[in-house]
Amino acid sequence: MPPIKQIKLIDHDQLLTGRILPQAVPIEEAVLGACMVDSSAFNIICDLLNVEDFYLKSHQLIFEAMQQLHKSGSPIDLLTVNEQLNRNKKLEEVGGVMVLIDLGNKVSGAAHIEEHTKIIKLKAIGRNIIKVCADTLRKAFDDEIYPPEIVTEAISELDKTNKLVVAPATMSDLLKEVIDLEFSSGLKSGYKKLDSITQGLVGHLIIAAGPSEGKSLFAVNIAKHVASNGIPVLFFSLEMKRWQIMHRLLSDEFDVSTRDLRSGNYDKARIMQSRIPEYNLTIYDKVFDIDNICSISKGMLKGKKEGLVIIDYLQIAQLNGQKASNRNREAIVSEISRRLKVLEMELGLPVIALSQVSRDKARKTYTLSDLRESGAIEQNADGVIFIYRPVYHGQTMYEIEGVDKPMDEKDAIIIIAKWRDGEVGLFPMTFNGRCSRFEDKQDFSQYEQVNDFDPQIKGMRGQVDEIPLKKKKNKSNESKRIKDRKLGKQWRN
Numbered sequence: 001m002p003p004i005k006q007i008k009l010i011d012h013d014q015l016l017t018g019r020i021l022p023q024a025v026p027i028e029e030a031v032l033g034a035c036m037v038d039s040s041a042f043n044i045i046c047d048l049l050n051v052e053d054f055y056l057k058s059h060q061l062i063f064e065a066m067q068q069l070h071k072s073g074s075p076i077d078l079l080t081v082n083e084q085l086n087r088n089k090k091l092e093e094v095g096g097v098m099v100l101i102d103l104g105n106k107v108s109g110a111a112h113i114e115e116h117t118k119i120i121k122l123k124a125i126g127r128n129i130i131k132v133c134a135d136t137l138r139k140a141f142d143d144e145i146y147p148p149e150i151v152t153e154a155i156s157e158l159d160k161t162n163k164l165v166v167a168p169a170t171m172s173d174l175l176k177e178v179i180d181l182e183f184s185s186g187l188k189s190g191y192k193k194l195d196s197i198t199q200g201l202v203g204h205l206i207i208a209a210g211p212s213e214g215k216s217l218f219a220v221n222i223a224k225h226v227a228s229n230g231i232p233v234l235f236f237s238l239e240m241k242r243w244q245i246m247h248r249l250l251s252d253e254f255d256v257s258t259r260d261l262r263s264g265n266y267d268k269a270r271i272m273q274s275r276i277p278e279y280n281l282t283i284y285d286k287v288f289d290i291d292n293i294c295s296i297s298k299g300m301l302k303g304k305k306e307g308l309v310i311i312d313y314l315q316i317a318q319l320n321g322q323k324a325s326n327r328n329r330e331a332i333v334s335e336i337s338r339r340l341k342v343l344e345m346e347l348g349l350p351v352i353a354l355s356q357v358s359r360d361k362a363r364k365t366y367t368l369s370d371l372r373e374s375g376a377i378e379q380n381a382d383g384v385i386f387i388y389r390p391v392y393h394g395q396t397m398y399e400i401e402g403v404d405k406p407m408d409e410k411d412a413i414i415i416i417a418k419w420r421d422g423e424v425g426l427f428p429m430t431f432n433g434r435c436s437r438f439e440d441k442q443d444f445s446q447y448e449q450v451n452d453f454d455p456q457i458k459g460m461r462g463q464v465d466e467i468p469l470k471k472k473k474n475k476s477n478e479s480k481r482i483k484d485r486k487l488g489k490q491w492r493n
Helices: 012-016 025-037 041-045 057-072 078-087 097-105 113-140 147-161 171-182 192-198 215-228 242-254 258-263 268-272 290-301 329-347 374-380 475-492
Strands: 204-209 233-237 281-284 308-312 351-356 383-388 397-400 403-406 411-419 425-432 437-440
Touching (some): 025 057, 057 078, 113 147, 204 215, 204 329, 215 281, 233 290, 242 258, 242 281, 329 351
Parallel strands (some): 204 351, 204 383, 233 308
Antiparallel strands (some): 397 403, 425 437
16 A cells, blocks of 8 residues: 655645746836826825735835835825935835836836726735735644634635725716715615615614613514515624524514423424525624634625624724723724724625613613713714613603603604714604514604604604603602692682
8 A cells, every 4th residue: 555645735835836926017107207207106006005005026126216206295206206215224225216217218108007007906915815815724734723713814815805996986976976866765674664764775884772671672573574575694692692682583483482392382383484494684692803804704795785784782882803802992992993894895785783872771871872882883873773662761751742651561652863964863663572672663643742743754753862751650649739729729718
């Protein structure tokens, strides 16, 4: 039996032996030469290229010198670039002044410089892809590195290379974009009242509430509706296990309580034949670091026309493996909030992050200042939605035309406290705890005197920071007040 051949680990250099990396040296020369003969050329490319995009080291140094001149407000030409390289002590490294003269002689102007810039960028992307793949191959042979981490890191690094050159938009392009936005709507949440006010989910959104007030359930309900329409949804659960989320999905779908599901008291055959396996919903319950969340999201949804990312919840996400503590909480939460905003802008898809509010059950309502670490969260968010359940806060009565009426434990109020491109306001919903869902309220008549009800927007408008709810009056005190009023009437008569 012939001996088994040993697999030899190859490094990056070995992988590339005998192969020419993607490059376009003549075009690099044309771009650099154009910048020295045309004073306006560098203004065109300065935001489109980086030093690392150039293949030759000498070209990197020349471009770096041009960047320095541009930053200082100095003109860019043969003499100024020569002088800047002298100051950097890099002139000899690029080949001396004759190299600069030769670059300038290769072109007569900045014609086609944008197209040339795009070619340079694409070649740089190709080189980065090769490097990332070579590094990934090397790590894959290392038994000490956890394979899923290799995949996540590779996705993240590959995404960083995907920065294509985009020409500045003309006014006609911008006008068309605005018109398209005007007649388009965001992702439907499945709640008619919410969608009618917001025109759908767009941007980076925050759903906030107190502990056990229903924010996770509300997010699961939205995820179920979106995923049931074939739209991909990524749900990063940092608090609940996957089976807990599945219980809520099943409870909502089949009107079965989660208690019956846990006890096995349900029609198993009916559930097995359901549409739930067809939902385009992926649940992650072991991904906690914001970098991994962003990498997975971009790997799964980049380039998709529709999609949704949900993170439950913001304050317990990690940054570089570090949890937010009392000492660094605000800084970490601020950075996580910023990363999620960047993620939303890169994907062009809604990103929902759930957030806790401070523990104070005695409050009458929620405002933006109630968000934990509210400064950064509020600033980065395009929309903030609060879930307020009156009974949860001890509000057992509401007042209509001076008459006290009992508040149902199923009553919930949705407060739109911020919406970047729309109106704020509030409206009632129904909390169905048994079947794990929030429901649109069918009858709004009892709320028509509350907060200036406006049927035109099918919601409640007015002061978001004031909900006319009140705690149930003490019977003894109420009796005393009635007696006092009678005595006062008798006295007046």
